[in-house]
Amino acid sequence: MTKPKPGKLFVYGTLRKGGTRSGHLERCRLLRMMKVPGILYRTPFGYPAAVFDETSPLAVWGELYELPSDSELFIGSVDRLEGVDEKLFSRSVIRLEEESFYVYEPGPELRRQISDGNIIKSGNWFSAPALCGEDPFSFAVSFENIQKQYYRMKPDGRSEENIFLEGTVPVLVTCPHSTAHTRMGKLKRHEFYTAALGAVLHLVLGCHCLYANREQGTDPNYYDDCGFxxxxxxxxSERRIDLVVDIHGTGNERSEDLFPGVGDEREFLLSAPDVLDKFYLVAEEYGITAGSADIFPAARQMTVAKFAAKRFSVPAIQIEISDRLRMPWRREEEFRCLIEFLLGFVEKVISGKMDRNG
Incomplete structure (x- = not known):
C-alpha cells in the first residue's frame, strides 16, 4: 500500500517567516515553531543546509507549514526553488512525534561545500543578522507580508495561536495585539508591524519573542484568562527573564511618537528603574519624540506589563508606538529610525545588565 504523502513542510533557512524567500510560502499556513534533531550548517552561498538525524544531540530550529490544497504542484515548485534537479538539495520525509513532513537536505553538490567547521551550534539560522544576511528593515517588511494573512484568521485547533521564538538573552518582547482581538464584546483591529518589530529584536539581539499568530478570542492586554x-x-516560569518589553501600536492623534507604560508610580520597573531613563535617552538620540509615562501607564487593566511585574516580579515596560512610525510603505525613513531606536534601547538595557552582573 502506498503511504500517503505529507501535507506539511519544515523550513529552517531563507524560507522562514521574514526570510528573503519567505514570500514563496504565502499560500501555506504556519502551524508552529519546532526543533528537529539534526545539524545546521553555514554554506558559502548565503543560506544554510541541514542534515537531519534522530540520534543527533543538536537540533535545527524552524517552522512547520501546512501545504496548500494543490500540495503536489506546490512542493514541485519548492523543489525547483531548492535546486533539486541540480542536486543542490534533496527532498526527504521525516516522521517526528507522530507527524510526517517534508524537509530539504543538502544534495551531493552542496555536501562537498560543508564541514564540521561550518556547524551552527544554536541550530537557528536567524541567530544573528550578519550570519543569515538579513537586513532588519527588509526582514520586517517580509515578515509582516506573511503575518498579515493571520490578522483575522481564526484558530483552527491544528496550529499554534501564539508563536514563541526562543532567544539567547534574558529579554522577552511580547506582541499581543499583532492580530485582531476581542475586548468587551467588540472586535479590535490588529496593531500592524508589532510582531515584525518583535521578530527583528529576536533576529538582531537574540531576544525571546512571543506574538499572536491567530485572531484572539479575548484581549491578552485586558484579560488574564487567555491563551497568550x-x-x-x-x-x-521556565526561563530567566530580566525585562519584558511589550510592544503596541496607537493612533497618530497625539504629537509624540512613543509612550512608555510602567505603572502609575513606575512600579512595574521594580529593580530596574533606569530602564525608563534609557528609554528617553535613546529616543532623544534618534530624534524620536517620547511622551509622558502617564498617558498609557499600562496599570488600569490586566496588561501584559502588569502581569509580568505583579505575578512574576519581572520588570516590564509597555511601549505604545504611533501609526506614523509603523508605515514603511509610506514613511520608510521613520520606520528605519524606529527599528534603530528599539535596537538601541534594548541593547543598552542588555549591556547594563551585563555590566552589573560581571
Whole structure:
C-alpha cells in the first residue's frame, strides 16, 4: 500500500517567516515553531543546509507549514526553488512525534561545500543578522507580508495561536495585539508591524519573542484568562527573564511618537528603574519624540506589563508606538529610525545588565 504523502513542510533557512524567500510560502499556513534533531550548517552561498538525524544531540530550529490544497504542484515548485534537479538539495520525509513532513537536505553538490567547521551550534539560522544576511528593515517588511494573512484568521485547533521564538538573552518582547482581538464584546483591529518589530529584536539581539499568530478570542492586554497569557506564564516560569518589553501600536492623534507604560508610580520597573531613563535617552538620540509615562501607564487593566511585574516580579515596560512610525510603505525613513531606536534601547538595557552582573 502506498503511504500517503505529507501535507506539511519544515523550513529552517531563507524560507522562514521574514526570510528573503519567505514570500514563496504565502499560500501555506504556519502551524508552529519546532526543533528537529539534526545539524545546521553555514554554506558559502548565503543560506544554510541541514542534515537531519534522530540520534543527533543538536537540533535545527524552524517552522512547520501546512501545504496548500494543490500540495503536489506546490512542493514541485519548492523543489525547483531548492535546486533539486541540480542536486543542490534533496527532498526527504521525516516522521517526528507522530507527524510526517517534508524537509530539504543538502544534495551531493552542496555536501562537498560543508564541514564540521561550518556547524551552527544554536541550530537557528536567524541567530544573528550578519550570519543569515538579513537586513532588519527588509526582514520586517517580509515578515509582516506573511503575518498579515493571520490578522483575522481564526484558530483552527491544528496550529499554534501564539508563536514563541526562543532567544539567547534574558529579554522577552511580547506582541499581543499583532492580530485582531476581542475586548468587551467588540472586535479590535490588529496593531500592524508589532510582531515584525518583535521578530527583528529576536533576529538582531537574540531576544525571546512571543506574538499572536491567530485572531484572539479575548484581549491578552485586558484579560488574564487567555491563551497568550498561558504561554507567557510558561515562558516566565521556565526561563530567566530580566525585562519584558511589550510592544503596541496607537493612533497618530497625539504629537509624540512613543509612550512608555510602567505603572502609575513606575512600579512595574521594580529593580530596574533606569530602564525608563534609557528609554528617553535613546529616543532623544534618534530624534524620536517620547511622551509622558502617564498617558498609557499600562496599570488600569490586566496588561501584559502588569502581569509580568505583579505575578512574576519581572520588570516590564509597555511601549505604545504611533501609526506614523509603523508605515514603511509610506514613511520608510521613520520606520528605519524606529527599528534603530528599539535596537538601541534594548541593547543598552542588555549591556547594563551585563555590566552589573560581571
Amino acid at each position: 497569557k498561558a504561554v507567557l506564564e510558561r515562558v516566565l
